[in-house]
Amino acid sequence: MTESITLYGFGDNDRSGKVRWLAHELGLEVEERRVKLGEHRRAPYTDINPLAQIPTVVYRGETLIESTAASQLIAESFDEPKLWIGRGEPRRRDYLFWISAFAESLEGRMVECILSKLGRIDERFYELHAPSVRRKLDTLIGMLPDDGYVCGAFTLADIVAAYSLRLALSAELVTWSQVGSHLRRASERPAAKASRFFGSIESHLSSPED
Numbered sequence: 001m002t003e004s005i006t007l008y009g010f011g012d013n014d015r016s017g018k019v020r021w022l023a024h025e026l027g028l029e030v031e032e033r034r035v036k037l038g039e040h041r042r043a044p045y046t047d048i049n050p051l052a053q054i055p056t057v058v059y060r061g062e063t064l065i066e067s068t069a070a071s072q073l074i075a076e077s078f079d080e081p082k083l084w085i086g087r088g089e090p091r092r093r094d095y096l097f098w099i100s101a102f103a104e105s106l107e108g109r110m111v112e113c114i115l116s117k118l119g120r121i122d123e124r125f126y127e128l129h130a131p132s133v134r135r136k137l138d139t140l141i142g143m144l145p146d147d148g149y150v151c152g153a154f155t156l157a158d159i160v161a162a163y164s165l166r167l168a169l170s171a172e173l174v175t176w177s178q179v180g181s182h183l184r185r186a187s188e189r190p191a192a193k194a195s196r197f198f199g200s201i202e203s204h205l206s207s208p209e210d
Contacts (some may be wrong), residue, residue: 004029005074006058008045012196013068015107016055018163022071022156024191026078039100068103068160075156083155091151098150098157101140102164109133110167117171126171132172141165143175154189162197163184165168169201177206 001057005023007030009016023030039045041052049056049065057064057074064070075084085095109129116125144150149158165183168174187198187205 002029002112003060004031006031006033008033008035008049009054010035010040013200014054015163016160017195017197018060018067018071019055019057019074019191021159021195022075024194025081025083025154025159025189026074028074048132049202066127068099070157071159072099085151085155094151095155095157099160100102102160106133106136106140107160107164107167110173113171113173114167130171130173133168133171137168137174138178141178141182147185149185158186162192166198166201169204180204 005028046052057070087093113126115121165179
């Protein structure tokens with residue numbers, strides 16, 4: 001019998017996308033529970049996620065919040081396919097670095113930059129923080145491998161990196177010429193296609209190669 005997760009999210013493009021892509025890589029069925037904007041800030045949603053954030057994941061009877069932490073816990077439930085790197089394994093340092101660099105250092109700030117551009121928070125936020133975010137992004141993009149994945153074999157770190165790079169495109173913090181080749185490789189994975197992870201940048205992906 002195929003295992004499943006229940007995934008609460010706004011749609012395909014929010015942080016639930018990381019969990020959805022991972023689930024497809026692992027062969028998990030995804031039961032979608034769509035949440036309308038604003039509903040996440042009140043009961044009954046806050047009864048399962050007191051932080052009032054998206055997504056919430058229910059997996060093997062446990063309720064998980066914080067998208068990257070939830071993804072790590074789910075990934076560690078599987079040794080085949082193995083999409084995580086544990087203590088003492090080669091590339092462990094790289095794995096932790098890439099997840100932290102994108103999810104911890106940049107993801108939240110880039111979401112706020114997008115909200116600022118949309119006028120949902122102070123429009124001065126983008127002008128204030130974009131230069132610093134761009135500097136960090138430029139450094140990390142320069143460290144990306146020319147081919148393959150960030151830790152050699154495909155791992156959760158690639159999903160986390162792809163989410164942040166997609167955010168960066170949406171926030172106009174990077175250009176397609178900077179990240180296109182990396183995102184194109186990731187987008188060719190069957191699980192990425194099944195999860196609709198790259199739908200928001202389909203126009204870039206369908207354009208001729210630079």
